Amino acid sequence: xxxxxxxxxxxxxxxxxxxxxxxxxxxxxxxxxxxxxxxxxxxxxxxxxxxxxxxxxxxxxxxxxxxxxxxxxxxxxxxxxxxxxxxxxxxxxxxxxxxxxxxxxxxxxxxxxxxxxxxxxxxxxxxxxxxxxxxxxxxxxxxxxxxxxxxxxxxxxxxxxxxxxxxxxxxxxxxxxxxxxxxxxxxxxxxxxxxxxxxxxxxxxxxxxxxxxxxxxxxxxxxxxxxxxxxxxxxxxxxxxxxxxxxx
Ligand code: NAP
Numbered sequence: 001x002x003x004x005x006x007x008x009x010x011x012x013x014x015x016x017x018x019x020x021x022x023x024x025x026x027x028x029x030x031x032x033x034x035x036x037x038x039x040x041x042x043x044x045x046x047x048x049x050x051x052x053x054x055x056x057x058x059x060x061x062x063x064x065x066x067x068x069x070x071x072x073x074x075x076x077x078x079x080x081x082x083x084x085x086x087x088x089x090x091x092x093x094x095x096x097x098x099x100x101x102x103x104x105x106x107x108x109x110x111x112x113x114x115x116x117x118x119x120x121x122x123x124x125x126x127x128x129x130x131x132x133x134x135x136x137x138x139x140x141x142x143x144x145x146x147x148x149x150x151x152x153x154x155x156x157x158x159x160x161x162x163x164x165x166x167x168x169x170x171x172x173x174x175x176x177x178x179x180x181x182x183x184x185x186x187x188x189x190x191x192x193x194x195x196x197x198x199x200x201x202x203x204x205x206x207x208x209x210x211x212x213x214x215x216x217x218x219x220x221x222x223x224x225x226x227x228x229x230x231x232x233x234x235x236x237x238x239x240x241x242x243x244x245x246x247x248x
Contacts (some may be wrong), residue, residue, distance in 0.1 A: 002030030003229040005161045008057075008084045009033050010075075012065050012122065013092030014047060015040035017191045018141065019219030022089055022224045023051060029225060034078040034085075036092065038064055046237045057082050061222040064120035065092040075125040085129050087228040090119045090163075101155050108155045115159035119166055123181075127174075136179040139227050140167050141220075142239060144247045148246045164239055171237030180236040187234075187243025190214035210245030 003109035014023040014035035027033045033051050044060040051058030065072045092117045095105040119140050121159050130136030130242025170181035188205050206213050223242045226232050
């Protein structure tokens with residue numbers, strides 16, 4: 001028996017990296033998968049085909065996570081196209097890093113809108129469906145940086161810390177309706193982006209992690225699978241760190 005058979009999931013920002021790994025793992029585990037992308041149109045179209053090969057319903061949507069009415073439209077389309085919505089993964093995110101001295105208002109607003117407002121947008125839009133069916137699992141991607149802070153990432157850290165407060169508040173408000181809300185805080189995850197960095201720098205990051213390696217998108221997807229599945233039906237309001245012990 002697959003862990004997500006009969007469930008429908010929406011993953012935002014799945015054209016690459018962690019979102020891509022989550023979409024693949026969920027389809028492999030029998031979920032119908034809806035996902036979004038914004039600029040990577042070709043990658044989105046390819047992913048839709050790849051997911052379909054698992055024999056589940058798969059559909060990609062080009063949708064800007066920071067746009068409130070686009071999120072409403074997205075959730076309506078997912079429910080109409082795939083028949084239901086059980087799992088919502090807010091993964092879409094960006095960075096615009098610089099020291100606060102150089103961080104202008106546009107850089108602040110953009111990161112807060114894409115990373116934090118987006119979570120409000122989709123959760124608000126999915127609420128009616130979750131309340132009606134008296135179940136739902138919300139999983140929001142935060143970061144160890146949202147717990148600890150990071151020089152040069154004041155906007156990103158604030159958006160990720162905001163996600164933690166939002167996730168816990170939703171858990172408190174909606175637990176009585178059997179709607180769960182949890183967050184995942186990845187540490188250093190090795191993706192295409194980190195492949196481009198200087199190997200010596202990356203190795204020094206790995207050496208500083210108790211498990212002595214960077215994480216993979218799959219490590220994060222495994223945690224999302226656990227939180228999405230019925231293996232975690234008594235877990236809500238939590239932030240699970242997937243960081244190899246980095247923040248210990
Ligand atoms: P990534 O490779 O940069 O992918 C980001 C995804 O988000 C892409 O699919 C992108 O789609 C999508 N996206 C960006 N802006 C969007 C928007 N306005 N509307 C809809 N989709 C949008 O990122 P990642 O490294 O996999 O990270 C995924 C999540 O984990 C993020 O929330 C990130 O903050 C968090 N995280 C990552 C790490 C890490 O080490 N990688 C660590 C901690 C936390 P397009 O390509 O189509 O624009």
